[in-house]
Amino acid sequence: VQLVESGGGLVQAGGSLRLSCAASGFTFSISLMGWYRQTPGSQRELVAMITSGSSTNYADSVKGRFTISRDNVNQMVYLQMNNLEPDDTAVYYCYYPGLNDYWGQGTQVTVAS
Numbered sequence: 262v263q264l265v266e267s268g269g270g271l272v273q274a275g276g277s278l279r280l281s282c283a284a285s286g287f288t289f290s291i292s293l294m295g296w297y298r299q300t301p302g303s304q305r306e307l308v309a310m311i312t313s314g315s316s317t318n319y320a321d322s323v324k325g326r327f328t329i330s331r332d333n334v335n336q337m338v339y340l341q342m343n344n345l346e347p348d349d350t351a352v353y354y355c356y357y358p359g360l361n362d363y364w365g366q367g368t369q370v371t372v373a374s
Contacts, residue, residue: 262286262363264355269368272345276372280340282355282365290333293358296340298351298370305354309340322348345372 309329355365
């Protein structure tokens with residue numbers, strides 16, 4: 262299993278970023294996928310999940326601002342983040358709950374006020 266994130270960076274408050282996760286090594290099209298984030302000294306927290314049928318679930322803190330989506334043909338998961346806030350600053354991880362929990366290497370998102 263391999264999960265490779267991209268798309269992080271520095272953005273001003275109110276701006277947007279789109280994170281991408283390229284997945285391989287498992288049957289992506291039938292798999293639940295998600296995004297988590299983590300700040301120093303804190304536990305990793307759920308941001309959003311998407312089922313194989315594209316049903317979604319979001320943390321209350323990002324509802325209405327973030328959108329998770331997937332492309333089963335290209336085995337990609339995306340996180341569109343709009344109206345970013347300084348509290349969204351974190352390392353964002355792609356997540357696959359297979360037989361074990363699988364994580365990408367993470368991508369840093371920094372939102373400047």
